[in-house]
Amino acid sequence: MSDLQQSARTAIELAKKAGAQDAWAAVSRDRSVSLVYRDGKVEKVEESTSRGLGISLYVDGRYSSHSTTDLRPDRLAGFIKEAVALTRVLQPDPYRVIPDPALFKDRPTADLERVDPSVAKLTREQREAWCAEMDAKAHSDARVISAESNLFSGESQGAAASSNGFDGSWEGSYVGYACTATVREGEDKRPEGSAHAVGRFLSGLPEPAAVAALALRRAIDRLGSTKGPTVRTTMVVDPEAAVSLISRALSPLSAASIQQGRSYLAGKQGQKVFGDKLTITDDPLLPRGLSSRHFDGEGISAKRMPLIEAGVVRNYYVDTYYGKKLGMAPTTGSASNRVLGLGNKPLAALIADVQDGIYVTSWLGGNSDPTTGDFSLGLRGHQIKGGKIGAPIGEMNVTGNLAALFAKLAVVGDDPYPYSSLRAPTLVFEDVQFSGT
Incomplete structure (x- = not known):
């Protein structure tokens, strides 16, 4: 060294x-x-x-x-x-x-x-x-x-x-x-x-x-998978798939995106944008975390920083350059480990509570617009019938707006995905529109 x-x-x-x-x-x-x-x-x-x-x-x-x-x-x-x-x-x-x-x-x-x-x-x-x-x-x-x-x-x-x-x-x-x-x-x-x-x-x-x-x-x-239905119902998102979904929601949380007019979260600091159940902390001091650090790429000393608290936007990722352009004090220029506040139920219990809905296991292409928050994502997963994971489905989409979707976040699981710097658990959203057959 x-x-x-x-x-x-x-x-x-x-x-x-x-x-x-x-x-x-x-x-x-x-x-x-x-x-x-x-x-x-x-x-x-x-x-x-x-x-x-x-x-x-x-x-x-x-x-x-x-x-x-x-x-x-x-x-x-x-x-x-x-x-x-x-x-x-x-x-x-x-x-x-x-x-x-x-x-x-x-x-x-x-x-x-x-x-x-x-x-x-x-x-x-x-x-x-x-x-x-x-x-x-x-x-x-x-x-x-x-x-x-x-x-x-x-x-x-x-x-x-x-x-x-x-x-x-x-x-x-x-x-x-x-x-x-x-x-x-x-x-x-x-x-x-x-x-x-x-x-x-x-x-x-x-x-x-x-x-x-x-x-x-x-x-x-996946054997026997069929095209999913067009339906408005509850969506249960597996922790691994939740990582990608939350990453899309948080991607415009930087001063660079705000200054360049590419953020649906611009001007939202201190405002409630998401649902009560969503709390996310940027934690660079997590032992063994994949993005843990003592300082960031600009030398800014690491500290825990609340991003979202009960749906309220608390902080942005602000580096020296874009902070100076926006008149904002630097916080840190890049994300470290992002940790979600957890609920108290595992996946099986959440599925049982839902009774009927769609269980998303992975996303298949699609896009989201960081400027508006609008998104359209292909998915595959399973139907939920009678509180149990049922037949596999695919060839269907979910569309909407990220802020509106996370406003419908009803339940958060206790099972964060451990193999990512974004620790996301099972997420349950109510009243989600799916397009399929």
């Missing part, structure tokens, strides 16, 4: 020497490994390592950013000198200023458990063995015609420094596996199911065979 920190500091010194008034530099080193196993044999193995530097320059009221993978001292000096010279010929931008050093204060020091040492020690033999386990489980049903398993991992280290006093470093690891199984149905149908698990620590993941078993079950559950 010390060599990365020194490289970042050296880059700042070189930028100042070349005439920059301010500079921000970040140096990183990354390694990733992926092994793909298909139908009984290894199909592809990829390993990559990279090291690079990114630098932002503030020169005579002008701004630019540059990157390089060549960190040799003589080459780096020439690279930065040329970058400063190029910056001088750009148009001035009065909104481009280096982050206020007051934002660097009170940086948390708690151990966020971002690194699992065992990840770096994984051998190819172990990876192949786990993929073989997944492949065997996925092929354990005679209807399976193909299966693909994947084990992936990575480790990273980095350091950043600024001309106005910032100095920090980070490191992290991740590991995960995924499986997709395809089954035969009749002459021309090939339903498939997928599952994956990813986390900071191996110990936090299920057994690989369990992931494959889930992928197989999901494929088999």
Whole structure:
């Protein structure tokens, strides 16, 4: 780590020497490994390592950013000198200023458990063995015609420094596996199911065979799928599918989107936009969280930040640049872990309470407009009949407005999806319009 920190500091010194008034530099080193196993044999193995530097320059009221993978001292000096010279010929931008050093204060020091040492020690033999386990489980049903398993991992280290006093470093690891199984149905149908698990620590993941078993079950559950009905009814959204839905709802919650006129949440701070049941907190201090951090990309010290409280918009993601344009104080420029407030019932109990409706397991294409909040999404899932998950359905859409949809959020489950930086549970919406047959 010390060599990365020194490289970042050296880059700042070189930028100042070349005439920059301010500079921000970040140096990183990354390694990733992926092994793909298909139908009984290894199909592809990829390993990559990279090291690079990114630098932002503030020169005579002008701004630019540059990157390089060549960190040799003589080459780096020439690279930065040329970058400063190029910056001088750009148009001035009065909104481009280096982050206020007051934002660097009170940086948390708690151990966020971002690194699992065992990840770096994984051998190819172990990876192949786990993929073989997944492949065997996925092929354990005679209807399976193909299966693909994947084990992936990575480790990273980095350091950043600024001309106005910032100095920090980070490191992290991740590991995960995924499986997709395809089954035969009749002459021309090939339903498939997928599952994956990813986390900071191996110990936090299920057994690989369990992931494959889930992928197989999901494929088999699709057998006999028919086009869903056109109906207005209750919608139950599986936690994994809820991640994508909430991501769409929150995507315009940034100062950049607001300033560019691309946010249906503009001007809504302090107002109730969603239903009472929706509470979301941005939590960068979550131990082992996939997006946990001590500071963000601008060096702003991490802290928990309420986004939505009982349907009321509390905060936006505000970075220095767009904050200055809008006259808003910076909060943080990017999302970390987003955690939903939970209810007290699991999926099975929620299905039983609903009695009749549509259970959405995944989204199939579609789009949403961040400016208006209007959306149209394809889906697949199951009918809910008599409080139980029934026949599989697909080839149907749900359309509407995200604010209006989340105003109809009636119940939140107690089962957050663990393999994402957005921890979403089962969501139950009332009076939702579906288009199908």
